[in-house]
Amino acid sequence: MNRRILIVGGHTGGHLYPAESLARELIAGGVGTPILLEHQRPLEQRVFNDEGMEKILAPWHAKGRFAFFSSVPAAIKLLRQHEISAVVGFGAFPSVTAGLAAKCLRIPLYLHEQNRVMGKANWILAFLAEKVFLSSPLDSPSRILRSKSAILGCPIRPEFQPCEVPDAPLRCLILGGSQGADEVNTRVLAAADLLKPELKQKLEIVHMASEPNTQQVRKAWSDKGFSARVEPYLPEMFKEMSQSHLVISRAGASTLAELTAVGRGGVFLPYQKHADQHQFHNARYLEERGAGIVLESDATAEHFAGILEKAMLNGLWREYASRAGELGRPQAATTISETIRIHLDAREGRSFSDRPGEPTLLRNEVEA
Numbered sequence: 466m467n468r469r470i471l472i473v474g475g476h477t478g479g480h481l482y483p484a485e486s487l488a489r490e491l492i493a494g495g496v497g498t499p500i501l502l503e504h505q506r507p508l509e510q511r512v513f514n515d516e517g518m519e520k521i522l523a524p525w526h527a528k529g530r531f532a533f534f535s536s537v538p539a540a541i542k543l544l545r546q547h548e549i550s551a552v553v554g555f556g557a558f559p560s561v562t563a564g565l566a567a568k569c570l571r572i573p574l575y576l577h578e579q580n581r582v583m584g585k586a587n588w589i590l591a592f593l594a595e596k597v598f599l600s601s602p603l604d605s606p607s608r609i610l611r612s613k614s615a616i617l618g619c620p621i622r623p624e625f626q627p628c629e630v631p632d633a634p635l636r637c638l639i640l641g642g643s644q645g646a647d648e649v650n651t652r653v654l655a656a657a658d659l660l661k662p663e664l665k666q667k668l669e670i671v672h673m674a675s676e677p678n679t680q681q682v683r684k685a686w687s688d689k690g691f692s693a694r695v696e697p698y699l700p701e702m703f704k705e706m707s708q709s710h711l712v713i714s715r716a717g718a719s720t721l722a723e724l725t726a727v728g729r730g731g732v733f734l735p736y737q738k739h740a741d742q743h744q745f746h747n748a749r750y751l752e753e754r755g756a757g758i759v760l761e762s763d764a765t766a767e768h769f770a771g772i773l774e775k776a777m778l779n780g781l782w783r784e785y786a787s788r789a790g791e792l793g794r795p796q797a798a799t800t801i802s803e804t805i806r807i808h809l810d811a812r813e814g815r816s817f818s819d820r821p822g823e824p825t826l827l828r829n830e831v832e833a
Contacts (some may be wrong), residue, residue: 467497468496468550468809469497469498469500469550470496470498470499470500470549470552470805471502471521471544471551471552471553471563472499472500472502472552472553473553473554473555473559473560473563473564474554474557475555475558475559476504476506476509477508478508479579479717479718480555480556480557481512481555482719483619483718483719483722484512484553484555484620485518486620486798487553487577487620487798489798490798490802494799495806496803496805496806496809497551497809498519499519500521500547500549501513501519501520502520502521502563503521503523504522504523504559505522521547523543523559524539524542524543534565536562537562540562540565541570544566544572549572550572550809551567551574551805552566552567552574553574553575553576554574554575554587556584556586557586560576560587561586561589564589565590565593568593573808574594574595575598576594576596577598577620577801578597578598579718579719579722580600580744580747581600581601581603581743581746583603584741584743592609594613595613595808596613597614597615598614598617598801599614599615599616599617600797601616601618601750601792602616617794618722618794618797618800619719619721619722619794619797620801621722621798623798625722625723625726625727627726628727630710630729630782630786631708631710634669635667635668635710635777636670636711637668637669637710637773637777638672638673638706638709638711638712639653639671639672639673640712640715641672641673641675646715646736647678648734649713649714649734650672650674650682653672653713653769655766655769656766656773657691658766659766659767659770660773661774664774665690667777668691668692668777670686670692670693670694671694671696671709672686672693672694673699679695679697682695706727707727707729710729710777710782711730711731712724712729712731712732713731713734714734715734716733716734716747716748716751717736717744717747718747721747722797724789725789725792725793726794726795727789728789729785729786730751730784730785730786730789731751731756731757731785731789732757732760732769732772732776733752733757733758734760735747735748735759745759751789751792754791754792755788756785756789756791
């Protein structure tokens with residue numbers, strides 16, 4: 466038996482990296498062959514390039530927020546042509562067309578919501594899905610959604626596992642987002658001017674800034690007298706996180722999932738221009754559980770500097786790291802993959818004895 470499982474979502478790393486992580490587990494666990502529904506975006510090509518990661522091109526080009534309805538007939542034809550056994554949606558409007566087509570063909574539909582605030586695409590499809598996998602509890606979920614959701618975490622790469630915090634020197638990792646973020650750079654550098662000389666001497670900086678800003682940010686740290694390594698891209702993110710004591714970053718779901726899996730806390734600067742403020746809600750969830758602190762958009766440089774001094778000089782980073790580790794779900798991809806297998810096995814009339822090995826899924830991991 467070779468199930469063909471279509472994976473579809475948006476074109477950003479926040480959708481594609483969790484999708485890739487789950488795809489790897491679907492292969493490793495023998496659940497089926499993952500197939501990415503691509504839309505000829507560069508990041509799609511880069512993320513799903515490994516062996517076994519098949520891609521098929523969406524045969525529709527309708528534009529507009531509600532154009533997905535007119536594309537459903539083409540999607541139905543695609544699912545039939547490629548003999549798709551199940552569809553897994555990661556949000557964003559490209560997933561709606563495939564999700565509606567799956568429902569028309571009575572093909573199982575599974576969803577993953579990375580953020581605490583459910584996006585519109587997943588909200589549309591949630592009532593049609595077999596199961597909705599959540600990274601963390603949603604804000605104000607409906608009764609129907611609670612009945613079919615499971616809080617299993619956000620799929621991340623397998624190297625992100627709990628590890629001990631290193632000894633001195635104190636190291637702060639600054640992530641300006643995968644494409645860099647001028648606001649993060651500006652606010653961090655402004656706070657750095659106000660840090661105590663004692664902390665300046667102890668602190669090492671690793672700063673990911675976008676390519677156009679790398680030289681400027683590197684010079685700024687040097688002029689301020691800090692030991693800083695500034696790079697446009699950090700290919701070994703687990704290594705960088707594991708060797709740091711505190712992380713300053715946006716609050717995208719994938720980044721927070723990686724941080725908590727490793728066991729590192731942070732100071733979070735949520736991107737504030739999303740209509741639903743999902744990054745703010747993601748960050749607040751960690752703050753409320755002692756895994757870091759949210760820097761408000763109107764916070765002064767003096768306030769930011771005070772937060773950093775308290776975290777680094779007073780050892781508050783230790784509490785952040787401990788609490789973050791309690792929230793981590795490094796096995797999320799495996800658990801979600803296993804859940805999908807159990808559901809598909811049951812749908813196909815197979816029992817656990819029909820396949821080798823015992824299910825690794827624990828009941829308390831799937832209850833919302």
